[in-house]
Amino acid sequence: MDFVAIDVETANADAASICQIGIVAFENGSVKESWQSLVNPEDYFDGVNISIHGIDQDAVKRAPTFPGIYESVRNWLAGSIVACHTPFDRVAVVRVAEKYGLEQVACAWLDTARVARRAWPQFSKRGYGLANVARQLGISFVAHNAEEDARAAGELLVHAMKETGMAISEWQERVREPISPSRTSKGTNIATGGNPEGDLYGETVVFTGALTIPRRLAAQIAAEAGCKVLDSVGESTTLLVVGDQDIRRLAGHEKSSKHRKAEGLIARGQTIRILGESDFTRLVGLQDSPQ
Numbered sequence: 001m002d003f004v005a006i007d008v009e010t011a012n013a014d015a016a017s018i019c020q021i022g023i024v025a026f027e028n029g030s031v032k033e034s035w036q037s038l039v040n041p042e043d044y045f046d047g048v049n050i051s052i053h054g055i056d057q058d059a060v061k062r063a064p065t066f067p068g069i070y071e072s073v074r075n076w077l078a079g080s081i082v083a084c085h086t087p088f089d090r091v092a093v094v095r096v097a098e099k100y101g102l103e104q105v106a107c108a109w110l111d112t113a114r115v116a117r118r119a120w121p122q123f124s125k126r127g128y129g130l131a132n133v134a135r136q137l138g139i140s141f142v143a144h145n146a147e148e149d150a151r152a153a154g155e156l157l158v159h160a161m162k163e164t165g166m167a168i169s170e171w172q173e174r175v176r177e178p179i180s181p182s183r184t185s186k187g188t189n190i191a192t193g194g195n196p197e198g199d200l201y202g203e204t205v206v207f208t209g210a211l212t213i214p215r216r217l218a219a220q221i222a223a224e225a226g227c228k229v230l231d232s233v234g235e236s237t238t239l240l241v242v243g244d245q246d247i248r249r250l251a252g253h254e255k256s257s258k259h260r261k262a263e264g265l266i267a268r269g270q271t272i273r274i275l276g277e278s279d280f281t282r283l284v285g286l287q288d289s290p291q
Helices: 047-052 066-079 089-101 112-119 128-139 146-164 168-174 215-224 244-252 258-265 277-285
Strands: 003-009 020-025 032-040 083-085 107-109 206-208 228-230 239-242 273-276
Touching: 003 047, 003 066, 003 089, 003 146, 003 258, 020 047, 020 089, 020 146, 032 066, 032 146, 047 258, 066 128, 083 089, 083 146, 089 277, 107 112, 107 168, 112 128, 112 146, 112 168, 128 146, 128 277, 168 239, 206 215, 215 228, 215 277, 239 258, 239 277, 258 273, 273 277
Parallel strands: 003 083, 083 107, 206 228, 206 239, 239 273
Antiparallel strands: 003 020, 020 032
């Protein structure tokens, strides 16, 4: 039951724009120690991200850049089982290392969202977001604080091990298997919600901006990852994928109508994650190798 859990917050839709990182070490199923740091992403802060985590340019003015904390991060993660809730944090760590030309940390990643979907039937198709699962399990934490989110993900994993009697090594294997061992695949369907075994099953995605691949292909990739794909942003939207050049253009000040509508819904309390096409491509590319 020894592992570390990690969570990051980002300054904008680029996963590499990490502005806060939190890591919590678990030993024998209990928190042993933890570490958190603000990070200067050397990038702009989008207002919607600030509204979620409360971190802005002034907060990181004297904070180290990621290369400045890289050795600390590597010391925490190297050779360990690293838990994070959904692959987004893993993508961010991979992307920020690429951004600065740093060596990728050798560790074994374990997605606690995949664990939750297999440990408890009520979370197999929906409702497996960290806040909801934590509430159901009686885990108290402050959302969108990296250290707190990491601790909650770690405690979720501990609950799963205790309730199922499966060791963490067994969970490393179990997350590679179908949610229901008896399930037979019937393919993916964009309209009905995509592949039920995909990492992103339960997500509803909308694409906006100029993509590097045809929109139809992007939709099929999303469906294979489990997403329901829609043409317009609405109350069911949970994920907005923005063309990379649209994120970079004018440091985010020029946005599509879909992008602006998504931000308006976020401001009213709807949970929507906004990320770039490259990050989304990396995200769905990881779904078949959660370790």
